[in-house]
Amino acid sequence: MSFSPKSKVWVYQSDREFTAAEVQAIEMKLQDFTAQWKAHGHQLDAKAEVVYNFFIVFTVDEAAANVTGCSIDASVRLVKEIELEFNVDLFNRFNMAYVADNKIVALSKEDFETLISIKKIGPQTIVFNNLVQNLEEFETKWEVPFEKSWHSSVFAHLL
Structure with a gap:
């Protein structure tokens, strides 16, 4: 299909x-x-x-x-x-995910912020934009570098 x-x-x-x-x-x-x-x-x-x-x-x-x-x-x-x-949480929009060493890491917003502040997550780190609305966005804007995601504007004060 x-x-x-x-x-x-x-x-x-x-x-x-x-x-x-x-x-x-x-x-x-x-x-x-x-x-x-x-x-x-x-x-x-x-x-x-x-x-x-x-x-x-x-x-x-x-x-x-x-x-x-x-x-x-x-x-x-x-x-x-x-x-x-x-026994999983699928509705917490404050859970973040990113790629580290070719593996996906899911963590809380607070832990995500900490990793940004200590430079473990940087501009080129791949993050997941789960706010995509359609298939075109999913294919082009779901997995993106931190600097090109909504995350960068929300967490800009930590960079």
């Missing part, structure tokens, strides 16, 4: 890395969900996947049917179920 660059995207970041078994179980739940995900009775052209064992990403191409509040609520309920079942 091909998705338009304007397809809506939602990114949920885990506070810890999922194990291989967890990824497999979560992806089965996501596939089952997207296969029956509807908006006002219309099947949504959607996919959902675990990316880098840390992120759950939903994509919906609204060419066939538009996402509605009720359909978004259904996806949020699924994410909350995953949180409970796997």
Whole structure:
């Protein structure tokens, strides 16, 4: 299935890395969900996947049917179920993620600030912008150097 660059995207970041078994179980739940995900009775052209064992990403191409509040609520309920079942935090927008030594590190906003202030995170450090809104942004602005992300303006006082 091909998705338009304007397809809506939602990114949920885990506070810890999922194990291989967890990824497999979560992806089965996501596939089952997207296969029956509807908006006002219309099947949504959607996919959902675990990316880098840390992120759950939903994509919906609204060419066939538009996402509605009720359909978004259904996806949020699924994410909350995953949180409970796997004992992870997927809704804390103050959790940050960056790449260090080719590995993803997830940590609290406070720890992230500390690493910036001691120069462990710098302008070229890859960070994840989980605020992307569509597939084009996801593909071009999700994984970006710190200096090109929203993080740089929020944490500029620490550089």
